[in-house]
Amino acid sequence: MIEAVGLTKVYGAKRAVDNLSFQVRPGAVTGFLGPNGSGKSTTMRMILGLDTPTAGRVTIGGCPFRELPNAPRQVGALLDAKAVHGGRSARQHLLCLAQLSGIPQRRVDEVLGVVGLQDVARRRSKGFSLGMGQRLGIAGALLGDPQVLLFDEPVNGLDPEGIHWIRNLMRKLASEGRTVFVSSHLMSEMALTADHLIVIGQGRLLADMSVKDFIAYNSAGFARVRTPDQQQGEKLAGRLAEIGGQVHLEQDGALRVTGVDLPRISNLAHELDVRLYELSPHQASLEEAYMRMTQMVVDYRSTDDPRAGLQQPVAGPAGGYPPGAPHPGQFPGHVPGQVPGQPPVPAQPYAGQVFAPPPGQPVPAAQGYPGTPPAAPPAMPPAAPPAAPGVPPAALTLSKNESES
Ligand SMILES: Nc1ncnc2c1ncn2[C@@H]1O[C@H](COP(=O)(O)OP(=O)(O)OP(=O)(O)O)[C@@H](O)[C@H]1O
DSSP: OEEEEEEEEEETTEEEEEEEEEEEOTTEEEEEEOOTTSSHHHHHHHHTTSSOOSEEEEEETTBOGGGSTTHHHHEEEESOTTOSOTTSBHHHHHHHHHHHHTOOTHHHHHHHHHTTOGGGTTSBGGGOOHHHHHHHHHHHHHTTOOSEEEEESTTTTOOHHHHHHHHHHHHHHHHTTOEEEEEESOHHHHHHHOSEEEEEETTEEEEEEEHHHHHHHHOOEEEEEEOSSHHHHHHHHHHHHHTTOEEEEOTTSOEEEESSOHHHHHHHHHHHTOOOSEEEEEEOOHHHHHHHHHGGGOSOOOOOOOGGGOSOOSSOSTTOOOTTOOOTTSSTTOOTTOOTTSOOOOOOTTTTOBSSOSTTSOOOTTTSOTTOOOOOOOSSOOOOOOOOTTOOGGGTTOOOBOOOO
């Protein structure tokens, strides 16, 4: 078992890992999820004794990695598949590792077979594709037949067949009673592979729960509701919030409603004399749930590319647009149908705004409909368990909840 207690790593002003406590148990695949830069690799390096924690500790089987007797026989890891001497063949690379750890030569041929590299074993690894490099890294991790395995983004560069293969490999290793800890930033991948999830954001723990619980808590259904115009949408949204519904505004202006079932929404609309163009049931995907959980803690956000007006207009009024004049497609926020030189068309009604925030989060003043009452607690539970101590506000929808395996 891997156990971290109050694990913290600070680089200058950056808290890469912030007071992380978790356990990774044997006999299961534990997914380690977080957006780019959230501290996954740093955590893995500390587990493997490659970085020293600023505070806290992490142990494997009760021992810090550096104190483990014959560590390569107990712990195998894939951290950086490119960390290979390119001039050596796959076989030579593995032979070197084996010799350093007192592992018999025949094991090299075994692991080459396990990862499917036997036919290219004598080729120099610098000619390997990304996927072949990943397989070689995985062979290195398996070399000592260890009980504890760590894989940092192992599906990087693998084709669908390779992804399927590594998924099966990890499941097999766990079924043999090994501890398998695998990082990824893809929830969809982890949902298929892992039994348990540890989710972090900006170095902090956001969730520590079984995949089963994660699905139960986050796959709550919602209704999509479309009204003919903003006024009717506001009227209905206000009433839904009053009775405890949560209403988010989708990009296309539809309402996304949780906490109120479809017949009730329909009845309310009827009472309010609001016409409905759409009332449909939907299921939130796990990827969406993960994105919602981590959206407040992503380090890197993209913006629309304004393109600095570099493009020449493809077509326009006779004689082209006057220099500097806006034309369709030239500037962000352009509304299709807007005519150059005419007053701008108002922005899409309430597109992309959040009407009622997730439970426990304040309503941003600028984002609600005017005159909207504050969001009440949901009448129908979207199945959010109580938050774990120390979990930041962005993570209030999830808490530590583990059915012991
Ligand atoms: N040696 C270092 N010196 C300074 N800052 C570092 C160092 N290593 C990591 N960091 C910073 O710590 C933060 C966490 O990085 P880390 O690589 O652990 O994240 P990650 O979750 O593995 O990201 P990714 O998914 O992109 O690999 C980042 O902001 C990173 O820039």
